Amino acid sequence: MTLAIAVAVLAAVGTYLIVRGGAVRLILGFILLGHAANLIIIAAGGTFRREAPLVDGGVVLETMADPLPQAFVLTAIVITFGVTVYLLSLVARTAKRSARNAGEGGAHD
């Protein structure tokens, strides 16, 4: 339930920022959406078992969290990082170009 609320809030605000537009909002918006998606996956594992899946001290199925979604989320986070970084470069270049165009009075949309 709490996760549902958290996801809802993150997704809502993320969407708001993206639709609002503007480079900064865009990037932050997608970061938030990414968080939301990751929380969904974590929730998918079930949050009634919260012990870290480190099995050196023996396996306790009843209490150990589902490791698979964690692996998914880890992968997803890193991928999102890569994409975000590239998006940054793109945003910067676009902004620069439009800035220059505006300088030349050649701005168009």
Added chain:
Amino acid sequence: MVEDTVRAEAQKQCERKLTPRKGWLTHMLVASLALIGLTTAVVPLVVRYLGRYTGYPLAVIFLVAAGLLLTQAPEVMRGETVVQSWQWVAAFDVQFTLRLNGLSLLFAMLVLGVGALVLSYAPQYLDPHYEVRRLYTVLTLFAAAMLGIVLAGDLVLLLVFWEITSVSSFLLVAGAGTAGARPAIRALVVTGFGGLALFGAVVLLAVKTQTTDIATVFALAPERLSVTDLSIVAALIILAAFTKSAQLPFHFWLPGAMVAVTPVSAYLHAATLVKAGIYLLLLMSPLFLDFPAWNITLLVFGLATALFGAFEALRQRDLKALLAYSTVSQLGTMVALVGVGTSAALAAAALLVVAHALFKATLFMLVGIVDREAGSRDLDELSGLWRVMPITAGLTGLAAMSMAGVPPLVGFVAKEEAFYSFLDVPQSSWAQGQQWAGIAAAVIAVLGASLTFAYSARIFAGAFFGPLKQRNLYEPSWLFLAPAVVPAVAGLVLGIAPGLLNSIIDRTTVDVGFTMVGSDLSLWHGVSIALGLSAIAISLGLLLHFRRRWVIRWLGEEPPVASGPLIFDRIWFALVRTGSWVGRSAHSASVGVHLFGVGVLIVALTILGFAIIPGATDGLAPVIPDSMQLVDVAILALLVPTVAFLARARTTITALVLAGFVGLILSVWLLLLGAPDVALTLLLVEFLTVVVAAPVLARLPRHRDVGRPTMAAVAAVVVGVSSGLAVWAFTGRRGPSELSAYFLTEAEELTGGTNVVNTILVDFRGLDTLGEITVLFAAALGLLAATAVGVRARKDAVTEVLGRGEQTVLRVGARIVIPLLLIATVVLFWRGHDEPGGGFIAGLTAGSAVAVAMIAGIRIALPSSGAMLAAGLGTALVSALIGPLTGGAVLAPVKVDVPIVGSLTSSLIFDLGVLLIVVGLVRVALERLDGMHIDAGNDTDDGNDTDDGNDLEWDGQDRSSAVDVTEARS
């Protein structure tokens, strides 16, 4: 199986009609078709040598092809159907079936005969510098396709050839250059529309009867097709035929097509192409033997077209336009005759096809001659040509008389037969003795005939009588005239002795599913109603001719000829406008516009899931207890306001800080949820993102809001609610998955690692990880490709933000932090398999070290990022091969026992690759992105950045690293 028996029986039926194969003779059909088809291929070469005179050899080839078919004539006349069949496309059970019966023989002779005439006419007509290559090639192609239509014994095959004729007609009309563009387009769209209708009919028939063989289809159709099916098929076929044969309301493309050169008009748009529709109607009429709607439609539209065309023709001044409308009118008569649906009527239709081909081809060729000699086709300019070109005049008169239906020409015989047929309408199976119907039909026919007489007379009188206006005109050469002489004379001969056609006409009527009429065509039937009607028609025609002015005044002087094309173009541009309206969203820059559809889908799916589908939600298992704990609420209490503030944040820096804080909260939460690796990763990623993003975003100009707040708010609510509902409904309602149990219990024993998450990453699902580092590699690639090197900019950044004192503090702090981070890197990496850590986390830690160093302006000597990236991906890929090389699977971990260290697995090497890539990307990001502040005058990524980035030689140090090294030494 019932169907099979029925089908076999149908097969037997056509077997019976099939001639026993006797050696080479049986391959005549395909030989004839192949001859023309292959000729198409060589025409371009021949044209190179013979130029416009290519027409003569082509004419000969056409005659040869005709001869090949005639070798089969005896069988056909004996009432057999010569069939040859090859398997073509078994998937759709399509055979390459050719069959020759009376109907197809009649049309084949028209196609090849008129073709030969026109081709021997073209060389004289065409002016020397006309692009004849396309003309001859496409003409031959068309002839092949047309021959294919009439020989096809398979519906799909028929369809194929049908479409090819449309396209070749398009190309020929288009040959007229710019003037031809629009008419050609109109012609192709209209006929293409018809072709698609035929497509539909064919598919329907094929699916219902499970075959495409025409004979079998006819045999099976009665019991396989419901009345609805039949009426759909009828409608589609009528559409196809009407578009092809220029019936109302699709007639307008034909006069437009007259922009093509005269040989094309004579061959395609008078003699053959437009007859394809008639052929189709004749071919298909067996399907509709007792289907009154078919007859009525054809009769009504046919007569209407006949009358309309005749009136229009009477109004034309341009001879070609006149002939075009006359063709429309004649085609109308043929359609009407097919509609009457008695064997006599179909015989009359067949006869009219022949007669029309003869006189219309002649007239077109002669008009072409006049056009060439006198330089005009306008009846107001031409006059008195009789004096200078008597032979031309004589031939024209002959053909015109045939058209007008004056004895003793074949046109007259055909018209008589037509009158009989129309009078016989009441006797037809469908009209049930409605006397008025016959009378009405006959009256219209007579009116049409009289109009025909009138415009025929006008052609002749207008062009050849009266005073001679133009000087030095001469009779054209015999070579030019000869092709016109043949059909003109033929028209006369057949007029005097129409009996020659009896047998073929009879066969045709039988082939279209009617009993033999045993027709005895003759010029003189004695005094009969038909004769009387002819007399009326001719006298009325004379009146109309001499009182033409009255008719014109009654019709209105200015012909609405363009109305058809205009309506077409109106529709066309209406569609284009609609199109640009529909497509306008594609030109919007707003993200919201392009993502709107996603919102729609989300709403739809949510409604679907929670409202419409029964049992979607009320079938849910209960939420498992203590999925929610007090600490969660606490986290939520922190998270929600932070996010809310973030939404309202005005300055970039605040937004960034808040975003970082959100990340922090989440990683804490993840830790509490038992995901230490994820928590650690998230933390590091958040840190790095902020570090990388800050200098870029901080320098961005204040962006104006693109999306409206309300719109954004609505979208936010939609997405928020639906995603929340999704989590509520779809998660936390089932026990541990089998997979999780498997991993938890088996991981250590299978992989030797106790950190299950890490074992999943490197051992179980290494492929995901490989893909993921590939993504990072590609991202780094993109940065290297896209952005400038910005070491200097980094310095600016630091000095801008911080004061000197702070900088020194930073430096000192960094000197302490960095070594710690590097140690942490090693530890995290090494123990990653057993404890939280591993390649990613280690890599991100090292990356943070680099980041700190750069912020503080401290230089660490490292190989270039390019080298690290290449090495990283390379290592990972190579390690993936250890498995198969040792007889396992790709990416399978291989254990090796090393004396001191204990057992190592190949996945460690893989993880090393991961580490290298992560560090590499972080470095590239830090190095490259800082260079991209907006106000930078020194931007090296200009124009299309083909060359920049090339300065980075992977094996040497790139520019930034070079700087690093030197400064590190000092």
Added chain:
Amino acid sequence: MTDVSFLTTWALPAVFGVPLFAAVATFILGARWASRLIGLLVPIVVFVIAVLLIVATADGSVVVAQIAGWPGGVSIAFVGDLFSALMLAATSVMVFTCLVFAYSAGLGMDRWFIPSVSIMTAGVYGAFVTGDLFNLFVMVEVALLPSYVLMSRSGVLTALRSARLYLIVNLTASTLFLAGLGVVYGVTGTVNLAALAGLGIFPVVGIAVGVIMMAMMLKAALVPTHSWLPATYPYTSPAVTALFSGLLTKIGAYAIVRIISIVYEPGQLITVIVIAVCVASMIVGVLGALGEGTIRGGLTFQMVSGMGYILVGVVLAGAVGMAAVVFYLIHHMIVMTSLFLTGGSVEHEERTGVVGRLGGLAKAHPIAAFAFFLSAASLVGLPPFSGFWAKLGVLTAAVDAGSALVVVVVLLVSVGTLMSMLKLGTGVFWGLPKGAREDEDTPSDVTVVADTTAGRAGATGTAIDIAAAVEAPPMTRWRPFLVFPGLALALLSLGIGIFPEWLLDLTQTAGESLNDTAGYVTAVLGGGS
């Protein structure tokens, strides 16, 4: 089943691995002829593998490589069935031709081009063979990031803007995909496609997978999520557009077909949804194409329309429909790529893609005109081209399923396609050369034409001379390898049209195994390597 150990151990994983090795190698080598050679070799290798795979699966059997060799259901499985094999073959051919075009357009000189393309293709090939939904997500990302790079390669502002939009849209799709994976795992406890087989009958699973389907619809640019495609594709270099048209949207199409065929059972609801979406896409796409004023703008809308044609068969008449889907998918890849390459060659030479500024180019680019004519005819569905059999397949399936709506729309939209291709073709290749020619689309202009031609049936003899005189444009410099790729694909479509038998047989088998996925499931879950 024949011995496929080579396929499972080496060949199948290689479709993802080989391009990656190539990427590293070319990244190291930089813009050298060696890189260009490697770039061309990769698709050849993949094509060979694909052919081996086709041979091995032509009987409907399924080849599975359990990556890392864990039991089925645990490891990520690379699954090679006939559908995947055909997709691999077709895609590799597209990549090869597009590379040839790109090289002669000068992109081979760009040291980032070949590594990016290699990685992108790796992702695409991987997506075609993976049997695991999360891995599919990863593969899609692998294909996407290089595509962002390629998209924004030219620093022109319009290119950057469109690249940004492209990135945003795909980020959205990826996020949706991720969320979908979450809910699917949340409901079923697995993301292995085979393990999800038939679970769509449970509404919960159906909805959960539906989230992933949304993401795929967005990728495939189906209505109502289509507008981004024509807003982005036309604004990068012609070679890249061609490459994307053949590859990226097809991932979406492939995934939709695969997921529907495995997860969902044929039913009322899914049928209605798919038909509605496809019909809408056909109509919107063709109208948009009619309205567009640029070559690639029109063609991208044709892609939207084509998606409808491709996917509508999924819910029609079982195996017959599925076969139609596979055939149409391959046909559409070939023809669209050909059109983009041909249009691109013209655009490359004339420096503009605005139809209004082009015209009378038939003389300057005879081969391009010819290739365009062939491909356009094939797209419309005229015989004897592959498009004819593709449409015959779709129509047969529709009539079989008794869906009159689909039949009518397919036929009418074909007329629209004919019109839009005529508008494009005549606008670019006929009429007067640019400059001398006012806009084709002004009704006034047309009414004039109408009067002179239809009315008085213009003076033919003279009209020819005038046209001939005006139509002779200045000959522009002409690189053969700019037009040959497009021509080659056009001829391929013609070849398939004349000898469709072999491909139809293969697609039929593929359709049957898509219709009955038991073999797929057992191969993945039962067998290991």
